[in-house]
Amino acid sequence: MRDQRVVRCTYYLESDIEPERAAAALAGEQSSGTFVPVPGESDRIRERHAAQVVEVRELGRRSPSLPSRTRPREVRASLAVIEFPMENIGTDLATLQTTVAGNLFELGDLFACRLRDIDLPEEFVAAHAGPAFGVPGTRRLLGGAEGVMVGTIVKPNVGLAEDEFRRVVRELARASIDLIKDDELMTDPAYLPLEKRVAVATEEIRAAEQLTGHPTMYAFNITGDLAGLRRRHDLVVEAGGRCVMLNVPVMGLPALAWLREFSEVPVHGHRAGLAGAMRSPALGMSYRVWQRLARLAGADHLHVSGLGSKFYETDDEVADHVRSLFEPLGDTLRPVPTLSSGQNVTTPAPTYAAVGSTDLLMLAGGGVAAHPDGPAAGVRSLRAAWAAAVDGTPLERAAREAADAGDTALLHAVRAFEKGA
Template sequence: MKNRIIAKYLIETAHPVEKAVAVLAGEQSSGTFVKVPGETAELTEKYGAKVESIEILGESTTPYLNDSKPPKGVAQAIFQKARIEISWNYDNVGANLPTLMATVAGNLFELSQFSGLKLLDIELPQTYKAHYSGPKFSIEGTQKLAGVHQRPIIGTIIKPSVGLSPEQNAEQVKTLIEGGVDFIKDDELMADPPHSPFEKRVQLAMYQINKYADATGKKVMYAFNLSGDLDDMKRRHDIVLKNEGTCIMMSLNWVGISAVHQICQFTQLPVHGHRNGWGMFYRPELMGMSFPVYKKIFSLAGIDHLHTNGLRNKFCESDESVLNSIRACQSEAGGSYKVMPVISSGQWADQAADTYAKVGNADLMYLCGGGITAHPDGIKAGVESIRIAWEEGMKGNQLQDIAHKYPVIQKALAFYGK
């Protein structure tokens, strides 16, 4: 639909579905709980949200959430599930990401008519892409900057997550880059704490990275975590730039859409988007939002990389959900931009072949924390095990079939496989 914003939801309600959905459409556009002066038929026709479709999925006698209010006088409520589609005039919002989210994901979650409501997807007019330039690097730009093609960018996270001094952090960086990683990042728990001041951490880490680059020609990308207030993030960004850094990172949910957009406009470095806290949006079956919405919003804001979890991860997310997230990152569907999917969370050599087979390409980052740093033969062996697993996996070979050729794979299977 030209120049309309479309949102798709999964809902549950004990009220007549059409009436409940009409309440949602009114609440999120020109209406409220009573008729007000100025709410003319002409205004409602132009600016009121429209119910585009309703698909009933089934019913239950038990609500997903217990705090919804069934219709008055109903002793035994029946809760119906449905997929619905709502649209808004672009002029209600304009090119404004925070107001867009207030429209499609605002007070509607609190409406008493619903015992469950999840935002599944959004489709945006091309006006949004015309206004928001999106990622400056995305997949191809990051690959070029990292000097990595035809395979994943292999990386890791500084571990322990907190507690290391800037000197200890730099020593681990030295070991990692000599071990052959392409990418290193701060843990999301590490920003600018008293025990590891940001500026000193950047100076010492970049000394090791630049020294190695001068000697070998390979410059490892390090995503330093800027997260904080906007002015502090700009100051930290300039510290990274001054020390010839090549990547910055933000905790997207806690920094906020507007701050992310400002930093993305401000910087000439790739922006690594960490989604920590994401579980509260996607984990409930009938509450929150799905990943495609999240990716679309932050790709418009300008991030270049976005975490997706990985296969057989240490969290609760299913492989199917992870694969859908990776595909969403690599797609421009719905009026958004491509971003580099970041495969992480409990990854080691074992998941490489299956990841390649199921994703169908290697246009991604493959980050292993303990999967590299805890290898029994050390960090270099950990990196080597990941690289071999991907090289062989892209040929269709599983670890068990090639382990006899590679001691580092044998050790990985014995250690992580248990």
């Protein structure tokens, strides 16, 4: 009997053959079929294990988006909904990704192939624990932090000597910031090894907390060889660190899922490299698909880019990324959408208007470090900008009112970043 539990995928396709044939070729390639009949491909196997095309909607003709062996002047675009029996996949994330986003991208008859959406069976979702901390656990580790959590990145991102790194962390921790993170490029270089960064950062954060009373989380980048992943995690935890960071597209979903099994602290999920599989609307997968897999694998924080970003996504696309992380996924905790790239006091208002939530982490590099009055004023200005956004107070008015009350941090930030915008 055919498994009624199915993984339902929606693909955007372009082909120089009929869209129905193109969808059938994809379904066959990713299940029991081959391009020619083979011995042993029985009716029983086809009935039980073949992926099924359940809908094809033609979108018209257009120029091909991707190169292939042939170069037609025109191809037929379509949306195809294909169902894969869960029996083929089980509950393994790597097998799922191989099935729904694997060899199909190489099919010569396809001049575009993008996985736009995925619906997973309840049994598949329930087989994965999801984030261990998510929004509530992260807030708890930050002393019950309310509103948008404010973070930053150590800059310069590479090349700092130990004493330079110490000064940067000291200044940021004493600014009562919620989270400091390693840059994705900073892993375990000989000039400033992870072990040394952990020792220095935890020491400076503990000292700052004695002065400010404000807990700060540092996301240490433990991306690297798989064999050493647990050792690097343990190094952070034994020193009193509160967060580890993993470059998920580089390390892969199975590495993230393994880290989730033993991690004692939140996992900050970076997305460096994801655009290689996401940027082209004709290839790879959408963020909506990727975030579901990363959530099931256990990421507590997930990068979404940012409104007004230096990166390629439009503000509408970024807002959709954030909203997708708010959607229920079985009984799993919600991860923290992490805004980054070009974030400063001008971005809270449009961000709040677009997503209507403060369950966010805003990473502001220049928005903190480049504040004309220093990082502490940068952190205060961002919190003030978020408070204004939530209250519906125009930024300029909030800045003037705060300055009249004696705090010029927001006013100076508005002048600095609106001028530079």
